[in-house]
Amino acid sequence: MQQDSANIPFWRDIRILKILFQVLFIIGIILLALFLYTNMLQGLDDQETELSWDFLFSEAGFDIEEGTYSDPSEEENDSDPSDENLKGFWIGIVNTLRESIEFDPSDTNLKAFWIGIVNTLRVSIVGIFCATIIGFLFGIARLSSNWLISRIAAVYVEIFRNTPLLLQILFWYPLILVLPNVRESINFFDSIFINQRGVFLPSAEPAEGFNTWMWYLLSGIILAILVVIGFAVFRYLSRSRELQQTDRPSFVSNLIFSAKWTAAPIILIVPFLAWFLTPDAPLELSRPELQKFNFVGGIDLTPEFTALLIGLTVYTSAFIAEVVRAGIQSVVKGQREAARSVGLKESQVLRLVVIPQAIQVIVPPLTSQYLNLAKNSSLGIFIAFPDLFQIGKIIIGQTGQSVPTFAMIMTCYLIVSLTTSAFMNWYNRRITRFDSSS
């Protein structure tokens, strides 16, 4: 070996060449970055703007109608004065959270930017959740042996996968705007109202017993964690004696097992138990109620939010359906046959044999669909949905600080994307490493 490397001239030595190319590549990148940076400074100079972050703390001067919590007690009608009387640690936390999404034109640009982030996250998270459920349903339906079901699924997928998302969003939005006006809302059980101002849903609001109840909950969670760890340690130690070193499940898999059998029941039971122990109801239902001009109380989804959510969900679910279908089809026929031949019912074949194998094929492309959905939410700008991108544009328009604002927007999308992929990669490793039926 020694002799070999001594004899090779450096321009033929793979090890040296590898390092050489990397060094050249890095130098290239630095030169490019320098060029872009001086170019940018030149441009800013021409526009006579100074690069500075001060604008973030100056008054925004514009209002945001979306996703901001409006305190009912601040409106002229104080229908529920009892709200004022609520006291306690947890009520304080809830109020702080609410204040963090209250917005007023006198707030700073930074606060406006934050509201944009919250709106982007809201529509993305709800969208990902709905698109996953609908996508799985249509993906499985497309493989159904029932001709009608599989045709319907195929038509759904092909229509929404093959038309531009922007077109779809611009199609849903006016559909909502031509819904009946507020007084003639479509009404479900006096709780859900749909009209041209959007969708109004009931919500749960903290009430008298909320503070006590939250303390019970916290104790329940701490108890659950202690029990899980204790049980896992016990099981790990007792199983180690029974089984040989190689057969022994790892401590982590013990932890997951014991979490399933102890934490889940505790977390389900404690809230109910605590509900009975607290003298006053911890939560109360707040239904949307028609006031002079609009509904008050509950949660309201603006037409912009609703249209963007429907657009993103429907479009992405069509892609997810294809991903799911490909995943299921990747499980070879022999697997189903073997499962049937031991007497499993069709639903068990799917749940115990096909899906656990398909999911390993599904997760990586599913991750890209999630990332696409989050990034596509920026199309909301076309229907004036005040997400990160839209608010960023307004701030640029008012302050001229395009470079820092764009840097912030990009950083936010990057953080969202990287967090999503990190989580999905972790999940993917988990399902490929552990045996999913334990």
Added chain:
Amino acid sequence: MNENTTNDPIIICEDVHKWFDDFHVLKGITTTFKKGERAVICGPSGSGKSTFIRTINRLEEHQRGTIIVDGIELSNDLRNINLIRQEVGMVFQQFNLFPHLTNIKNITLGPIQVRKMSKKAAEEAALALLERMDIADQAYKYPSEVSGGQQQRVAIARALAMEPKIMLFDEPTSALDPEMISEVLDVMRELAHSGMTMLVVTHEMGFAREVADRVMFFDEGVVVEEAAPADFFDNPQHDRTKLFISQTLQH
């Protein structure tokens, strides 16, 4: 007839026909298998051997004729199909083990999910079966981590765990390297001596001669000839059978 064979029929096939679209694969199979009988099915590629044994647990549907397994007729009644599948174990050429489950979980899946056995009882039974297959030390590995011969023995254990009355084997050694064939045949031989009713599609003529009560020769969807192994190999009646035997014994 072996010492375990009885006179009670357990599988009755009457004029069984099967088409794949307009391709006529089984052209009227009529035969009866008795409890404890060991039948070997052979014949050229594409003659319908696999298709025939797969109709017996409804992995393939037949279009004409009747099949009665352990007193239950195979029809479109889902309940009957599931009952029969619990009575009939199957071993495939490609093993078809579930790659996402450890070997022992492959075996306990059916007993726990279908027979509603407790996890503990199912695992004990599975370990006993693996012991019998001589691979108890492979229980907690994944199928991809063991050899082909060991995988096929896990697959046999998986089928046996359901305590079936009948075992179907579709070329269980054809995908194996030569040195692993005998370990699987040993297990099958042991199973035969335990009195299991077995239908085996195989080209292992030595195994057929030694273990079978009856050899059936399929060609183009019909049973051309069937006889006890001694008669079948030493005194074949039909030209096609003679040709097949001479070709098979060459290698």
